[in-house]
Amino acid sequence: DTEVTQTPKHLVMGMTNKKSLKCEQHMGHRAMYWYKQKAKKPPELMFVYSYEKLSINESVPSRFSPECPNSSLLNLHLHALQPEDSALYLCASSQTAKQGKKLFFGSGTQLSVL
Amino acid sequence: DQQVKQNSPSLSVQEGRISILNCDYTNSMFDYFLWYKKYPAEGPTFLISISSIKDKNEDGRFTVFLNKSAKHLSLHIVPSQPGDSAVYFCAASAGWAGGTSYGKLTFGQGTILTVHP
Numbered sequence: 001d002t003e004v005t006q007t008p009k010h011l012v013m014g015m016t017n018k019k020s021l022k023c024e025q026h027m028g029h030r031a032m033y034w035y036k037q038k039a040k041k042p043p044e045l046m047f048v049y050s051y052e053k054l055s056i057n058e059s060v061p062s063r064f065s066p067e068c069p070n071s072s073l074l075n076l077h078l079h080a081l082q083p084e085d086s087a088l089y090l091c092a093s094s095q096t097a098k099q100g101k102k103l104f105f106g107s108g109t110q111l112s113v114l
Numbered sequence: 115d116q117q118v119k120q121n122s123p124s125l126s127v128q129e130g131r132i133s134i135l136n137c138d139y140t141n142s143m144f145d146y147f148l149w150y151k152k153y154p155a156e157g158p159t160f161l162i163s164i165s166s167i168k169d170k171n172e173d174g175r176f177t178v179f180l181n182k183s184a185k186h187l188s189l190h191i192v193p194s195q196p197g198d199s200a201v202y203f204c205a206a207s208a209g210w211a212g213g214t215s216y217g218k219l220t221f222g223q224g225t226i227l228t229v230h231p
Contacts, residue, residue, distance in 0.1 A: 004157070042118075042203060042221030043158065056218065090157050102148065103219065105157030 006091050006106035014114050015081060021109045023074040023091030029104070031097035032074040034066060035090040037108070043090055049074060050097040081113045117141045118206050120222035127229050133191040135225050137204030140185065144206040148219065149178060149189045152201045161202075162189070194229045201226050 004025045013019050023032065031050050035043040048056035049068040057066075063085075065077040074091055088110050092103040119138045127133045135149075145166035150158035164171040164178045164187070171178050177190045191198055204222040 006157075040223075042223055043219075044221075045218050048218065092157070102160040102163065104160070105150075107155065107157045 004091055004093055004104050004106035006089075006109050008109060009107065010110045010112075012112045012114060013078065013081065015083070017081075018077070018079045020078065021076040021089055021091075021111075023076075023106055024072055025093040025104070026072055027093065027095075027104065028071075029093035029095055030071055031094045032068060033092040033094075033103065034074070034076055035092060035105075037088040037090060039087075047076075048097055055097060078111075081111075083113050086111055086113045116223075117144075118204055118220050118222040120202075120204055120225050122225050123223070124226040124228070127194045127227065129196055129229055129231050130193045133189075133194045133198065133227055133229065135189040135191075135202050135204075135227065137187050137189075137222050138185060139187075139206050141206070141208065141220075142185070143208040144220075146207045147178070147180060147187050148205045148207075149176075150203045150205060150221075151198075152203060152224070158203060191227075194227075196229045196231050199227055199229050 007022045033048050034046040036046050037043040045058050046060045047066045052068045052071055063080050067075040088108045090108045091106040094103045117140050148163040149161040151161050152158045162173050162176045162178050164180050169180050175191055180187045201224045203224045205219040207219050
């Protein structure tokens with residue numbers, strides 16, 4: 001199993017809604033990531049979890065709240081988002097967070113904020 | 115400030131010929147480089163990587179060349195196949211020597227490769 005599974009694939013939400021994005025991997029990886037990709041732009045790192053602890057927060061607004069309940073799962077809780085937050089949200093995992101460990105990406109959640 | 119640049123938004127190649135995708139970087143701290151391929155509605159898929167202690171890495175039809183003095187890398191695909199048509203992202207990270215980069219990748223804008231039969 002070399003897959004990173006993300007749900008849902010598409011999400012439409014209003015600015016007052018609360019929703020969550022989910023990510024799961026069963027490769028035994030101990031590092032998991034959230035990236036954000038706007039249309040025609042490269043993916044940009046949001047958060048890194050290493051051994052279930054938050055290692056990097058790239059100055060992401062608090063309306064995005066990550067959670068790593070265990071080594072296989074990664075969530076991204078969304079609250080009071082803005083229309084400019086509409087993007088493709090990509091989850092990734094790697095063996096560890098050290099360099100040289102290639103990242104495996106999920107297919108992403110396409111988020112639209114109305 | 116775009117630290118990783120792919121200046122060609124698109125490239126069109128005939129099947130069987132060589133595809134050459136280019137990438138330039140400005141951050142001299144980058145010492146590990148990767149290429150990812152992305153199909154529509156899918157996440158990026160790892161293709162090949164190279165560390166700064168090498169100038170070439172080969173894997174089947176894919177070869178990555180690194181020119182540190184020019185801060186330039188390229189991906190060669192030989193022979194190109196229609197199934198190679200996708201968006202190709204160059205990515206870079208820093209801290210290979212210290213091993214503490216925490217997996218932060220900086221991506222280029224991507225190049226759309228189209229391989230015609």
